[in-house]
Amino acid sequence: MEKGIKFREAKEEDIESIVELVIRLKRLNEEFDALLKVREDIVEQTKLYIKNSLKSDNSFIVVAEYNKKIVGILKAEVRERLFYSPTKEGFISEFYIMPEFRRKGLGKDLLKYSIEKLKDKGAEIVTAEFPTQNKIATDFYAKQGFRSVISIHARYID
Amino acid sequence: MTIDKDETTKLYELSIYYSKIYRGKISIIPKVPIRNLNDFSIWYTPGVAGVSLEIAKNKEKSFDLTGRWNTIAIVTDGTRVLGLGNIGPEASMPVMEGKALIFKYLGGVDAIPLPIKVDTVDQFVNVVKAVEPSFGGINLEDIESPKCFYLLDTIRKELNIPVWHDDQQGTAGATLAGALNAIKLVGKSLKDIKIVFYGAGASNIATANLFINAGFDAGKMILIDSKGILHPEREDMDKLMLNNPWKYELSIKTNKYRIKGGLKEALEDADMLVAASKPGPNAFKKEYIKVMNNDSIVFLLANPIPEIWPWEAKEMGAKIVATGRSDFPNQINNSLIFPSVFRGALDAKSKKISDEMIIAASKELAKYAEEKGINENYIIPSMDEWQVYPRVAAAVASKAVEQGLAREIMSWNEYYEIAKKIIQESRVSLNTLIEKGVIRNLLNYNSV
Structure with a gap:
């Protein structure tokens, strides 16, 4: 792992930094599809979302810290698969690394660290959600052994 | 400056006037003797078939047996012609002819103007690949940014002949030459120099990269675009990563002290400014120059009018000033x-x-x-x-x-x-x- 970077679970006082990184992620997503345009109250929504997530027993947020600064986040939760087996899924919903810390293997390490945690919490498979057009994410997950299983298709209702 | 405007208008009119008379600036002239029509049996059929057979056996011989060794194409899609913007391939022709004239006059190079009509970058790449057998080199010209970076990178890789984008490499090379001597004159060293690049278009991105390759410290460089100082935490970094990876790369490599803000903040203690932004005068406040280090070097490269007038930069304390113009000292061209x-x-x-x-x-x-x-x-x-x-x-x-x-x-x-x-x-x-x-x-x- 990159020197001086450590992973740990997020705490209450990290909320502000996490919110900032999640919003960066959503703004990145915005580039991929018109239906991913971020809403105006994104800041409040994200704060609420992160606060709730920290309270929940099924989910966790791992932060990558460098010089006391949060430079990467991964948010995941364990959820029940109602119709399929294996029945326990570790679902990664947010995953973002600051630009200057990319391409150093940090993402791979953060993913590995988080998958261990998901496993401890009983997950048998791991899934991730990201925009279809995000080729960088597609390539990254493919390299880590993921494949596309289900896709979400969308259009406007006239 | 109204004098300048008048002069420009006059030169526009002269150029149109003479274009009507000469109807083009270059033409093809034979370089072999023709004494009578019999000589065509050497230059053309049947003799020429022997030459073709030689080249068919070894394509490299096209450089020895035809004019290919000294012929290049000046290729443009007309999307960023001079400061005129996207005026199209037809309208870019006068500029490409002028370029061909300079190639011949100063370099003895036979350059063929080749404005092309293409809709996509893939089409552009394919056209250049298709004409490769006719040329010894390719000069890309007046292509909008960031498309020009992609095209140069791709075409450079795909072709076996020299490929050059003048707006990037030509400007970068001339700027580096001037910078080397300016730095020598003020007695500073390359590694210690803090440089600010004002404007992050084709030329300044290429110049910053060339400076890094020439031994300047990337960490001590600061790039500024229309949104301010580039740094790895700027909010639009991901957007840049997708749309302008060249600018993105530099944003990460440079500015190790993480200075944020605009030109004024960047110029604090800077040794050198390379401005290639928008035509002046008053493209930025001349007073900003004051906060630079002693013996500052200021390059004002916008055309036709530099960002601020060179004498203004001097008044504000600049030691050495260069511009893109021939009527001031130190023309970076x-x-x-x-x-x-x-x-x-x-x-x-x-x-x-x-x-x-x-x-x-x-x-x-x-x-x-x-x-x-x-x-x-x-x-x-x-x-x-x-x-x-x-x-x-x-x-x-x-x-x-x-x-x-x-x-x-x-x-x-x-x-x-x-x-x-x-x-x-x-x-x-x-x-x-x-x-x-x-x-x-x-x-x-x-x-x-």
């Missing part, structure tokens, strides 16, 4: 670079033009000026010091040999003599054609 870079690359039959070859050109230009005696008002040779061109060509060709890119290996002196001869011949033939009245000498600045 592509024309000092591209004719001789191609001359050298073609004479060495180089597979490509590497950054190291450009740096060699810059160093040779700087050295030439240094030998003549550099001072605040002379950091770079002027375009009419024509002895410099064969020297730069020889430096470029020798670097190609050193890097294993040359297919025609000679000594520095041999390259120099060849370049000198070719460039001289080009001028002699032009002057002869004028003397004989084949090229009519009608130019008169008072005709409109």
Whole structure:
């Protein structure tokens, strides 16, 4: 792992930094599809979302810290698969690394660290959600052994 | 400055007036004797078939048995012509003809203007690939950013002949030459210099990259675009990663002290400013120059009017000032670079033009000026010091040999003599054609 970077679970006082990184992620997503345009109250929504997530027993947020600064986040939760087996899924919903810390293997390490945690919490498979057009994410997950299983298709209702 | 506007208008009118008379600036003239029609049995069929068969056996021979060795294409899609924007391939032709004229006059290179109509970058790449067999090199010209970065990278990889984008590499090379001597004059060292690049278009991105390759410290560079100082935490970084990876890369490499804000914040303690933004005057507040270090170096490269007037920069404390204009001292001009870079690359039959070859050109230009005696008002040779061109060509060709890119290996002196001869011949033939009245000498600045 990159020197001086450590992973740990997020705490209450990290909320502000996490919110900032999640919003960066959503703004990145915005580039991929018109239906991913971020809403105006994104800041409040994200704060609420992160606060709730920290309270929940099924989910966790791992932060990558460098010089006391949060430079990467991964948010995941364990959820029940109602119709399929294996029945326990570790679902990664947010995953973002600051630009200057990319391409150093940090993402791979953060993913590995988080998958261990998901496993401890009983997950048998791991899934991730990201925009279809995000080729960088597609390539990254493919390299880590993921494949596309289900896709979400969308259009406007006239 | 109204005087400037009037002058520009007058030159526009003169240029249109003479374009109507001459109807194009270059033409193809034979370079072999034709005494009577029988000679065509050598130059054309049946004799020529023998030459074709030779080349069919070994395509490399097209460089020895035809004009390919000295012929390049000036290719543009007309999307960013001068400061005029996307005016299309037809309207770009006058500019490309002018470029061809400079190539021939200063470098002895036969350059064919080739504005093309394409809708996508893939089409652009395919057209250039398709014409590769006819040319010894490709000069890309006046293509909008960031498309130009992608095209240069891709075409450079796909072709086996030198590919060059003048708005990036030509400007970068000339800027580096001036910077080397300016820094020498103020007695600072490359590694310690803090440079601010104002404007992050094709030329400044290429210049910053060339400076890094030439030994400047990337961490001490600051780039500024229309949204302010670039740094890895800026909010639009991801957008840049997707749309302009070249700017994104530099944003991460540079500005290690994480300075945020605009030009004023960037210029605190800066040793050098390279402005290539928008035409002045008053493109930024001249007072900003005051916060720079002692003995500051200020390059104001916007055309036709520099960002601020050179005397304003001096009043604010700049020690050395350069612009893109010939009517002020220290003109940073592509024309000092591209004719001789191609001359050298073609004479060495180089597979490509590497950054190291450009740096060699810059160093040779700087050295030439240094030998003549550099001072605040002379950091770079002027375009009419024509002895410099064969020297730069020889430096470029020798670097190609050193890097294993040359297919025609000679000594520095041999390259120099060849370049000198070719460039001289080009001028002699032009002057002869004028003397004989084949090229009519009608130019008169008072005709409109």
